[in-house]
Structure formats: C-alpha cells, structure tokens
Amino acid sequence: MVRYFIKVKGKVQGVGFRKYTKKIARKYNIVGWVRNVVDGTVEAEIQGKNEYVDQVIKALHRGSSSSKVRSVEVKKMKGLKNYKSFKILYNSKV
Numbered sequence: 690m691v692r693y694f695i696k697v698k699g700k701v702q703g704v705g706f707r708k709y710t711k712k713i714a715r716k717y718n719i720v721g722w723v724r725n726v727v728d729g730t731v732e733a734e735i736q737g738k739n740e741y742v743d744q745v746i747k748a749l750h751r752g753s754s755s756s757k758v759r760s761v762e763v764k765k766m767k768g769l770k771n772y773k774s775f776k777i778l779y780n781s782k783v
Contacts, residue, residue: 690736690737690738690739690769691736691737691738691739691742691765692721692734692735692736692765692766692767692768692769692770693734693735693736693742693746693763693764693765693766694732694733694734694763694764694766695732695733695734695735695746695749695761695762695763695764696726696730696731696732696761696762697730697731697732697733697749697752697758697760697761697762698729698730698758698759698760698761698762699752699756699757699758699759699760700755700756700757700758700759701729701730701731701752701756701757701758702725702729702731704753704755704756705753705754705755705756706731706752706753706756707723707724707725707731707777708753708777709748709752709753709756710723710731710733710745710749710777711723711775711776711777713744713745713748713749714735714745714775715775717737717741717742717744717745718737718738718741719735719736719737719741719742719745719775720735720736720737720770720772720773720774720775721733721734721735721736721770721772721775721776722734722772722775722776722777722778723775723776723777723778724777724778724779733749734766734770735775736769736770736772746761746763749761
C-alpha cells in the first residue's frame with residue numbers, strides 16, 4: 690500500500706475532472722479524496738496497491754474528455770490514512 694498527494698494543473702475545473710477521478714479511483718479500488726482549489730488546480734490524495742495507484746496517476750495525466758491537463762505533480766506521502774472510500778470534497782477540509 691502506498692499514498693500519494695497529487696496536484697493537477699490546466700483546464701481541470703468545471704469539466705468533470707473530480708467526477709472522472711472518483712470513477713477511476715473506484716475502478717482500481719483506491720481510497721482518498723479529490724477537491725478543487727481556489728487557484729484553479731485540482732488536488733487529490735490517493736491510497737492503495739502500488740500497481741493500481743500507478744494506473745490512477747496515468748489516468749490523471751490523460752484527464753477527463755473535457756479537461757486539458759498541463760501538468761501533474763506527484764508526491765509520495767509517508768504512512769497510510771484510514772480512508773474507507775474515495776470522496777469528492779467540496780471544501781478545503783479533509
């Protein structure tokens with residue numbers, strides 16, 4: 690099990706990017722969260738089996754059909770969280 694913090698830049702708000710992220714995360718049994726940030730980026734924290742987390746990260750680089758991903762920053766996190774599911778957050782609290 691691994692955990693990553695991800696920041697996605699580009700045209701990623703108002704284009705279904707969070708919903709896309711949740712769909713991909715659930716497909717690969719990944720837990721964590723995704724949220725819009727006031728600076729126009731999308732942040733996510735994902736946790737799961739390494740090979741499945743890699744698939745989610747690849748999907749985030751591609752983006753949803755309406756998005757235009759410019760860059761994806763990926764930072765490995767220490768330790769694991771006790772997440773039960775994958776959630777879309779609508780405020781800045783995790």
